[in-house]
Amino acid sequence: MLAEQFDTFLIDLDGVVYLDNFALPGAVQALAQLRAQGKRVRFLTNDPRPARDEVLQLLAEIGIEATLEEIVTCGWATALHLREQGWNRVYVVGSVSLASELRRAGCEITETEQPQAVVIGCDQHVSYPHLDHAATQITSGARFVATNADESFPSSTGPRPATGALVAAVQTATGQRPLIIGKPYPSMFRAALEGVPPDARAVVVGDSPHTDILGAHQHGLPAILISPTPTVFASPRDFRAPDATLSNLTELFTPGTHHRQWSTPSFPWPEAVKAGVAAVVFNHSGHVLLQRRADNGQWGLPSGHVEPGETVNEAITREVAEETGLQVQVSHLIGVYSHPSSQSFAYPSGQVSQFITSCFRCQTVQEELHWDGVETLEAAFFSPDNLPADLLPMHPQWLADALANHPTAYIR
Ligand SMILES: [Mg+2]
Structure with a gap:
């Protein structure tokens, strides 16, 4: 079984553990089983809106125990990056929780002064004046940071604009590329592996070939896709191709399941x-x-x-x-x-x-x-x-x- 082959699990939340605030089938049981076997677990999400304690609360509500240190949101990873770089004065396009997460990491949020960085996340209240101010500050020399680049998220009425869509507006206006923190870029994987011994057998489990699987492989980690159908990519070198595909987390414990051995090719993955x-x-x-x-x-x-x-x-x-x-x-x-x-x-x-x-x-x-x-x-x-x-x-x-x-x- 796959669960035996690893001791550290970097698990994506949306589409793997829960969807629309409800636990997905088998997720609660599988996570309890991983805990019972003494496995190390980290929860990753590219949703820049909630703070980590809000994610912790949602997990508790659906019956999953976790600690704050085990939760890595792209908003928190952004806060860590800003702190590392010493970019302390920040203009934020995003949720109230994202702003408070950045404050907790020592950032001063400004609307009026020249910021050292502009952070773009996602929030339903974002409007043209926010994007306009962000573009102006970036053109004046502020660093352009995106919490993530997911273009849309699914809803019952079809895809809705996510962070990537807002980032694209500012990128188009300024002609500058942002530094992207969320998956598939390395910052979140680095944050998730903080304190994990280098020889730990770590695996990424996610439902998106383009963020979870690509990011894992770029970071040299094996990757398991959660999907009801197998995903096929044309090239055997494709970084987005998973090493195993499961329909849900309980299949980590299915006897006889194996994964392909991933070895990172010598070239950077082209976009x-x-x-x-x-x-x-x-x-x-x-x-x-x-x-x-x-x-x-x-x-x-x-x-x-x-x-x-x-x-x-x-x-x-x-x-x-x-x-x-x-x-x-x-x-x-x-x-x-x-x-x-x-x-x-x-x-x-x-x-x-x-x-x-x-x-x-x-x-x-x-x-x-x-x-x-x-x-x-x-x-x-x-x-x-x-x-x-x-x-x-x-x-x-x-x-x-x-x-x-x-x-x-x-x-x-
Ligand atoms: Mg997901």
Whole structure:
């Protein structure tokens, strides 16, 4: 049985333990059984509205014993993060309970002074002036913090706007990405594992592949999905795919159930797949053009992404011209490279994209590098036999593919 295979359970509340303030079938009994077996339990919720003592009270009302320390709300995790960062003066868009949770962590809530951070949660009383003030303060330099990013929550009349919808309004207005605290981001898992020995066998149990399962896997933890139906994802590497699926918590005690062993892949989980281009540019001496990248200082082949309305051919000649000032002629396609272990990139903003990169062999039209008005700091031609040591990891393979003159393009 799965219960035997772990000693620490990080359990999501909404949709796993309760729904609309009522206990879900088997939840009370399963939690009592975990307690009886001496298991460590933490309760996690991405609902930013209640304070922890209100969650504790709700659990008591439905017959589940817990302590305040076992409850991790995204509001409380936000309060801990603000305290850690020393962002003490805060403007809050959210519930009264969220504001009091932040005060308990030492924050001063301000409506009139310039805040160090703007925290966006969710509350039925949020209106345009709140979002307007939040956007103004963020534009004036306040940190943009979101308790979570859940876009909607279910109701009998269909999906209703949740924190993510309010965050999207401010993000659209300011053009800035928020720091997101709730699942699937790491802060809540860190808060939940506070005081848990590092060698404890911990598992996450949740009903959302996009927050609970993805977050667990990003944190290196195995994850059990509570769902009436199995969830299928296209890729075997998908971080959102659970290691086991149960219809309710009592099945933790079903004999003979096992979970897949999760091992975190070496790439960050991408939120989008984009079209990219790269060029192996040879000059008339057979030397290859490399440029030093501004982000990590490594040498690499000229590369970039395809803009709307552009062809890949146009994109690569534009990228090379923008980055080095060189005019090049596209000769032929060398290969298409898409493996997430080499093609997933995290940007300083926090965004992660996986690129499907079409790599072209190109020839210089003129040999001189022109620096006026170009973006790069440094570019040079190198002999393929004498490449710089700090070359981006996948680029030697692309260069080898270019030199191999294979009759058809490589797909890697
Ligand atoms: Mg849930």
